[in-house]
Every structure is written in C-alpha cells, then in structure tokens.
Amino acid sequence: MMSNIAEKVIAGDVRAVARLIRNIDDGVPEVREALKAIYPHTGSAYVIGITGAPGVGKSTLIDQMITHLRRRNKTVGVLAVDPTSPFSGGAILGDRIRMQRHSMDEGVFIRSMATRGQFGGLTQSTRSAIDVLDAMGKDYIIVETVGVGQDEVDIVKSAHTTVILVIPGMGDDVQAIKAGILEVGDIFVINKADREGADRTQNDLRLMIDMDKKLYAEGMWQPPILKIQAVFDKGVEELIEEIDRHGNHLVKTYGGLHFRGRKDKVRDELTDMVKNRLIEDVINRLNELNGFDAAVDSIVEGKMDPYTACDSILIPILGHFGTT
Amino acid sequence: MVAKPGLDGHDRGARIIARAYRDAGFEVVYTGLHQTPEEIVEAAIQEDVDMIGLSSLAGAHKYLFPRVLELLREKGAEDIVVCGGGIFPDEDIEMLKKEGVKEIFTPGSKLEEIVQWVDENVQPR
Numbered sequence: 001m002m003s004n005i006a007e008k009v010i011a012g013d014v015r016a017v018a019r020l021i022r023n024i025d026d027g028v029p030e031v032r033e034a035l036k037a038i039y040p041h042t043g044s045a046y047v048i049g050i051t052g053a054p055g056v057g058k059s060t061l062i063d064q065m066i067t068h069l070r071r072r073n074k075t076v077g078v079l080a081v082d083p084t085s086p087f088s089g090g091a092i093l094g095d096r097i098r099m100q101r102h103s104m105d106e107g108v109f110i111r112s113m114a115t116r117g118q119f120g121g122l123t124q125s126t127r128s129a130i131d132v133l134d135a136m137g138k139d140y141i142i143v144e145t146v147g148v149g150q151d152e153v154d155i156v157k158s159a160h161t162t163v164i165l166v167i168p169g170m171g172d173d174v175q176a177i178k179a180g181i182l183e184v185g186d187i188f189v190i191n192k193a194d195r196e197g198a199d200r201t202q203n204d205l206r207l208m209i210d211m212d213k214k215l216y217a218e219g220m221w222q223p224p225i226l227k228i229q230a231v232f233d234k235g236v237e238e239l240i241e242e243i244d245r246h247g248n249h250l251v252k253t254y255g256g257l258h259f260r261g262r263k264d265k266v267r268d269e270l271t272d273m274v275k276n277r278l279i280e281d282v283i284n285r286l287n288e289l290n291g292f293d294a295a296v297d298s299i300v301e302g303k304m305d306p307y308t309a310c311d312s313i314l315i316p317i318l319g320h321f322g323t324t
Numbered sequence: 325m326v327a328k329p330g331l332d333g334h335d336r337g338a339r340i341i342a343r344a345y346r347d348a349g350f351e352v353v354y355t356g357l358h359q360t361p362e363e364i365v366e367a368a369i370q371e372d373v374d375m376i377g378l379s380s381l382a383g384a385h386k387y388l389f390p391r392v393l394e395l396l397r398e399k400g401a402e403d404i405v406v407c408g409g410g411i412f413p414d415e416d417i418e419m420l421k422k423e424g425v426k427e428i429f430t431p432g433s434k435l436e437e438i439v440q441w442v443d444e445n446v447q448p449r
Contacts, residue, residue: 015401018372090346096367097356103366110370114351 006037038135045134049159057191059098061230075107077133077141084114123154168197193227325353325373327364332382344435361391380410390423
C-alpha cells in the first residue's frame with residue numbers, strides 16, 4: 001500500500017500527498033517504506049524557511065511570495081507550523097487564512113502542521129514533509145515557523161535560505177534573535193516598515209550581524225537587511241531577488257544546491273534520524289515492559305535513586321549503550 | 325476544519341468553536357471568512373481533515389452546504405464528515421440532513437455537547 005502511495009506522490013496526486021503527510025505526523029511506522037521510495041525523487045526543490053515571532057506577518061509575506069513565484073511559473077509548497085497547546089494537546093492552525101486565495105491554484109499546495117511537542121520529532125516530521133512536497137514536484141517549498149525554541153531553529157537548518165522576519169519597535173524581539181537564531185538567518189526582513197522605528201531596528205540588526213566577525217572572511221555571505229510592507233506587496237520582489245542571490249551564492253560555495261552532496265547537512269540529518277528512531281524505540285519498549293511505572297514507584301517509596309532506576313530501565317533495552 | 329462559506333462576515337461563533345475543539349485536544353484548521361465551497365473542499369483535501377464544520381448565519385446554507393457535499397463526492401472525499409452550525413429554520417435542518425450533513429448545531433448548543441458529538445461520531449479516516 002505504501003509503495004502505491006509513493007507512486008501517487010511522485011505523480012503529484014494531492015490526496016496521496018495529504019495522506020502521507022498525515023501519516024508522517026502520526027508516526028505511522030509504514031511511512032518509512034514510502035519515504036524510502038520517494039527519496040530518489042527529492043533534492044530538486046528550493047527550500048525557504050521563514051521564521052519570526054507571532055504577529056510579524058509571516059503568513060501574509062508567504063501569501064505575497066506565492067503570487068510572485070507563480071508569476072515566474074514556479075510551483076510552490078507551503079508547510080505552516082503552528083504551536084500545539086501544551087495544556088490540551090490541541091492546536092488552532094490559522095496560517096491558511098492569509099493564503100486561502102491560492103487554494104484553488106493547482107500549482108500551490110498548503111499544509112498546516114502542529115508542533116505536538118514530542119521528543120524533538122518535529123524536525124524529523126517537517127523534514128520528511130519537505131521531502132514529500134519535493135517529490136511531488138514543487139519548485140519552491142516555504143516552511144513557516146514561530147522562531148522560538150531549539151526545534152524551530154533546527155527546522156530552518158533544512159532550508160537553503162532562512163529568512164528572519166521582525167517588525168519595528170519590538171526590542172525584545174531583537175533580543176530573542178540575539179540569543180540564538182541570528183546565526184541561522186541568511187536574510188533579515190523588517191516587515192511593517194512604515195511603522196515608526198524601522199530605521200532604528202535596521203541599525204540594531206546591522207550592528208548585531210556585523211559583530212559576527214566570521215562574516216568578513218573571504219567569500220562569506222553577508223546577510224542583507226530589507227525593509228518591506230508585505231500587506232501592500234512592497235519589497236517582496238526584492239526579497240525574492242535576494243533569495244535568488246543567496247541561492248547563487250550556495251551554488252558557488254558548495255558547487256550545487258543539493259544538500260545531499262554536503263557532509264555537514266547529511267551528518268545533521270542522519271544524526272537526527274538515528275536519535276529519533278532510538279527514542280521512539282525506547283519509549284515503545286518502556287510502555288511494553290511496564291518497567292517505567294515500577295521504577296517511579298520505587299523512587300517514591302525511597303527504595304531506589306533515580307540514577308540507578310535509569311540504569312535498570314536502559315540496560316535491558318540497550319545493553320551497555322544505556323549506561324555510557 | 326472550521327470554515328465559513330459565503331458572504332457572512334460573523335465569525336465569532338466559528339472562532340469560539342475552533343477554540344473549544346483546541347481545548348479538547350483537536351488540531352483545528354481555520355480557513356477564515358468568505359470562502360467558496362470550492363476553496364473549502366480543496367483546503368480540506370490538502371489538510372487531510374476528518375471533519376468539516378461549516379458555520380452559517382446569513383441564510384445561504386441551502387445552497388452552500390449541499391454544494392460542499394457535492395464537491396467532496398466529486399473528489400472522492402465523501403468520507404470527510406460535514407456538520408453545520410448557525411441559525412436555520414427547522415425545515416432546512418431536515419433538508420440539510422437529507423443532503424448528507426451529519427449534524428446541525430443551533431443557538432443554545434453547549435460547547436461540551438458539540439465536542440462530545442465529534443468524539444462519539446467521527447472516526448479518524
């Protein structure tokens with residue numbers, strides 16, 4: 001059944017693509033066979049990551065970018081990641097609202113995904129979903145995330161070009177960027193640039209980026225800072241030109257756009273995959289063994305310390321791997 | 325998926341319903357206002373949803389709801405359950421159910437009941 005779904009995905013069947021992404025999200029084990037089958041058909045899409053705090057205009061910008069890319073006769077896939085409520089496990093996925101005008105366009109596929117917050121599996125499932133859209137033949141894949149937390153930063157690492165979106169006057173927002181995602185930004189964009197403080201935000205960003213001395217080395221990409229007004233379609237074409245320019249830079253630096261040919265990227269991807277499979281496997285076996293509840297009881301009753309309990313859980317499953 | 329077909333601009337109810345489902349642990353795709361049946365069905369297929377909740381307060385449900393069902397059948401996606409919420413005359417409720425709308429919720433329906441109905445009547449496809 002799964003190789004069948006893979007064939008349909010490669011042929012561009014929308015329902016097959018939608019179903020495969022759902023199965024990836026749900027962690028259905030048979031998905032792996034389908035992903036193996038589509039893998040040879042991936043690697044030709046250009047992946048753009050758009051990240052920024054809630055309300056800075058990510059969905060609106062993507063909506064405009066879709067229009068510009070479609071004008072160039074390029075097909076577009078969008079993965080819009082929204083946070084899962086840590087309290088109920090539910091999520092409201094509302095990124096589509098701003099992009100719904102493209103829903104009847106056969107050259108556009110938009111999919112919402114919830115973070116679900118389980119063991120860093122988000123990076124893995126987003127990466128797999130990117131592969132699915134790639135295999136279905138989309139020229140560009142845009143991944144939208146709220147740029148908070150390690151998972152979100154990891155997601156943008158699977159993008160060729162990462163765009164960091166901010167708005168004027170959000171001092172704290174710039175602080176948040178300082179703390180971690182400055183390094184992953186290839187292009188910085190100040191949206192709603194008609195608002196007061198846009199120039200100052202641009203200066204602040206420039207200062208912070210310029211502090212990164214590595215950037216002055218020969219042949220390094222120097223992240224541009226653009227001022228746009230996405231809702232009025234001002235500056236969006238320029239952004240796409242900068243993305244093109246960054247793509248050309250990647251080709252010049254690495255000899256191509258294929259991540260598959262880059263050891264650092266392949267190493268990252270494989271490490272994540274092994275880690276996730278391992279965690280999944282251990283958690284599954286824990287549930288089967290019931291050893292976890294017994295260990296919790298032992299600690300509560302004062303019969304065991306958590307370090308010994310951890311050993312006693314892992315050794316039967318992993319042998320010496322669990323204790324070193 | 326919670327969707328508002330047609331020209332009706334009142335989405336307070338739809339938003340509250342979306343929120344109630346989220347709080348009950350559902351993942352809810354909200355499409356926003358002024359959607360055509362075509363847009364709703366296409367979005368539901370791309371998102372691979374189990375159920376569509378249509379909200380209507382403007383009186384065009386007799387055309388819009390059956391049209392959504394018709395398009396789902398055309399696309400071979402008739403296994404997506406369709407429900408409706410809003411203000412409807414009694415005779416329209418009969419007609420909509422005959423057309424294939426699984427359940428209709430009218431003013432006064434409790435959020436818990438609406439969530440519970442889905443728990444009991446909608447299976448993941």
